[in-house]
Each structure stands twice: as C-alpha cells, then as structure tokens.
Amino acid sequence: MPFTEALTRHVASSDFLRDSGYINGKWTAGAATGRFDVVNPATGEVLASLPDMGAAETATAIDAAYAAQPAWAALPAKDRSAVLRRWFDLMVANADALAAILTAEMGKPLAEARGEILYAAAYIEWYAEEAKRIYGETIPAGQTDKRMLVIKQPVGVVGTITPWNFPAAMITRKIAPALAVGCTVVSKPAEQTPLTAIALAALAERAGMPAGVFNLIVGVDGPAIGRELCGNAKVRKISFTGSTEVGRILMRQCSDQIKKVSLELGGNAPFIVFDDADLDAAVEGAIASKYRNAGQTCVCANRIYVQSGVYDTFARKLAAKVEQLSVGNGFKSGVAIGPLIDEQGIAKVEEHVRDAVAKGAKVVIGGNRIDGAGTFFAPTILTEVERSMTVAREETFGPVAPLFRFETVEDVIAQANDTEFGLAAYFYAGDMKKVWRVAEALEYGMVGINTGLMSSETAPFGGIKQSGLGREGSRHGADDYLEMKYLCIGNL
C-alpha cells in the first residue's frame, strides 16, 4: 500500500496521489527497485512509500523532454498559455486537497499551506499571460541596406531542483515561465516533499499538458540526479532553489558545458527597526517575516537590528505577540507554527541558540525544542545578541529572532551588509530621506520597506552575492528561460 491512512485521512488517495514519477506522459518508476518513505514531520508517521528513482530515470526523462520540446515550442503562444491556464484553474479548484497534502508532508499550518498553493498557482496564471507577450525588438541599423532585429527563443530542456520549504511554489515559479516560453522540463522535488509535486503533475496531466513537456523524478539521491541533469548535454539550463552549498556544486557541474544556471540560494536577511519607525507595525512585520513557515524561508528575517532608543520597547512588544503564537500540528485549527522539517533542521536551530547563549545572549522567550513526537521548536527571542555569534553569520532556518542593538544609520548599514549573502533585507523607518538612503545602501536583491512580506508573482524575486543568480516572477522571470537571437538582414 503506497499511501498510509496517515495520509488518506486528510486527502482521498484517488484524487492526485500517484505512487511514482511522471515521464513522457506516463506514471512510472522506470527501473527503480528501491523505495523511500515520506514522513509527516508533525507526527513522525509514514505517509507514503515511493520508488527511489535516480540517474537512469532522469536520463529517460531528459530524452522525453528533448523529443517533446520542438513541438511544444512551435505551438502558438496562445495554445501553451491555454494549457497553463487550465492547470492554474485546476489548482485553484483543488486548493484544499493540495494544501492538505502539503501540510501532511511538510508541516506548515493548513491555512498557510492553502496560501502557498494559491501563491504557487499565481505563478502559473501570471506566465500563462506572459506567454503571449514575449516580444523581440528592432534596432535602427547603421547602414541603409541593413535591418537589425532581435528575436527570443526558448533555451530548450530545463532541469529544476527544488527544496522542501515551499513544495509547490518553488516548482511553479520555475516551470511556469519555462513552459510558457516553450521550454520543456525535468523536475526533481526535495525527497521530503514529493507528494505535492506529484499532485501538481497529476493536475498538469489533467490540464492537457502534452507527453514529455513536464517530467517528474522522485528519489533520494539528489547528487546522482543532479549530476545527470548537469552533465547531460540535452539539458540547456538548470534552475535550483536550496542551499548555497548545493548551488555551488551545481554551478561547478554546469561549467563543463557552460550550461545556463538560475540559482536561488541561502539568505541572511537583516530586519532593521529605526527609532522613528511605527513600532507596532514593525512588530507585525517582524512576526510575519520571522515566523512565517516556522522561520524556514530563505527571505525570512535572520538578524533583527533595533536602534538603541527603542530596543527594549520593541523587544517587549515582540515578546507579547510571540507569546500568542500557537505551536502544533498544522492540521489543528489556530496553529501558527508547525514543526521544523526534520531532525537535522532542529539540530541546527538548537546549535545556533546554544552558541548565542554561551556567548552572552539572553533568552526572552522560547529557546528550546518541544518534547514529544514531531520536530517542534518553541518560537524564540534572543536579546543582547552580538556579531561574534553564529546567528549573525549563518541562516538559522527556524523560529528564532535574535535582536541586535545599533546606534547609527552608518553602523547598521555596515553590519547589515557584512555577509556573503544578499537576498532580502527589511527596514522600518519614518523619515523619507532615510528611507531612500538606506534602501539604496543595502546590498540585497530585494528590500522590504515598512513591510515584512514582499513576495509576489508580479515582482522579481532573487538575490545578489552568494544568494544566487537570476530572477523569478514578474516579466523578468521569463528572460531566464529565453535566448536572444540577433538577426541582421543585409543587401536590402
């Protein structure tokens, strides 16, 4: 029985659950003989057993994607758009069931999971629309007998590798632009969250996606699947979201064939509260940014800098709100914080707190793992945090808010930029002059000003420095899957 009662009590097994990958329009395990379990991190219960597909199945999927790509690219954009639009409609119509699958395998609260499904679907809707607007350009030529123009064409077969923290949205924001512009895809979700990816593929099939256009490989050998995707010459681009460490490996592997890469990697987001900020709004923003997805988000506030005049008040107000956050199984109503993804995830959070406390930080609230089944960590606030502590340098990926004290604008900008990461930053301030100065000085790909949430399918998501390459979402997101071709017509 591939699906256990721990899963089917939340979602009917016949709906969009399949116990295999999806290659060339067929549900198949290929030649895989081993299996792996998918586990609910809130309870430790096994939800499903899936075939452990690997490099051989990936190669078969690449062949299918390669064969399907010319016909898919040759379709009128309106026809590709229509398939994506049907897929979007199906996701929205089935948002509750998809959210239940997501909560079961990943743990985030059901309402948040439903929010992610709609957010994921929004990328498909957006690129269904953008598919029809891939414009080239004409260039005024320097000679009268010439005409110069640029056309845009799909890069070809794309390999996507995605993490567990947003099991739906990380997939759709890569494959929606890729498919919209005429690429075909081989997709590998995280081993912890393959069921959401399977459900998305089942809906894509129902939406009429032609065979070979979207292929899915499920398995636990990320390195082997990654090597095949990077090393196979039929794949022209890799798009990855995950740790900087793995991003570096993939970029290295792609260098042999000068393969295109889009990388959305780790962050170390500063969240700055100036003394002229609306403190209540800053507290709300900090809660949203820090504790969304139990802090397992690459854009979530990792270092909270508070100007010394408002430090104590901010800490008190934040603690009063954090106290109200309920931790538990994401299926329970009212729960705001679910489990961390696994033992490795919780061990990293414990180590960051231990290191900070050993170096002089104070625990205002939380600070510990919650006993019992599941990997729950209490929402935590640390004060008197210093730059020598690990929390200042590394992404914690958990519900820990470390509060740093600062005095001047120059000082906080220097501290905020003192990291190899450059994904998201946030600040709260009143004075408009300061707003512009700080926004321009922060070395980040995205800056939230007087807001703790800025993700949107309409905006370019991505980082600078070691946080990655490329942008996802918005009209710019399509460019990452397009090649420019310059045409020069002479002798006219």
Ligand SMILES: NC(=O)C1=CN([C@@H]2O[C@H](COP(=O)(O)OP(=O)(O)OC[C@H]3O[C@@H](n4cnc5c(N)ncnc54)[C@H](OP(=O)(O)O)[C@@H]3O)[C@@H](O)[C@H]2O)C=CC1
């Ligand atoms: N930017 C972001 O959104 C994310 C950042 N992170 C950061 O990374 C830390 C570790 O999380 P983790 O889940 O281990 O992240 P990873 O980067 O290891 O995993 C992300 C994806 O990459 C795959 N993968 C792992 N190793 C390779 C490889 N050598 N070649 C190709 N693919 C590979 C994984 O597959 P498999 O699941 O089979 O291992 C998964 O699909 C977190 O604590 C967090 O700091 C994590 C997730 C998302």
Ligand SMILES: O=C(O)CCCC(=O)O
């Ligand atoms: O990379 C991540 O951690 C997911 C970002 C979620 C978002 O789009 O806000």
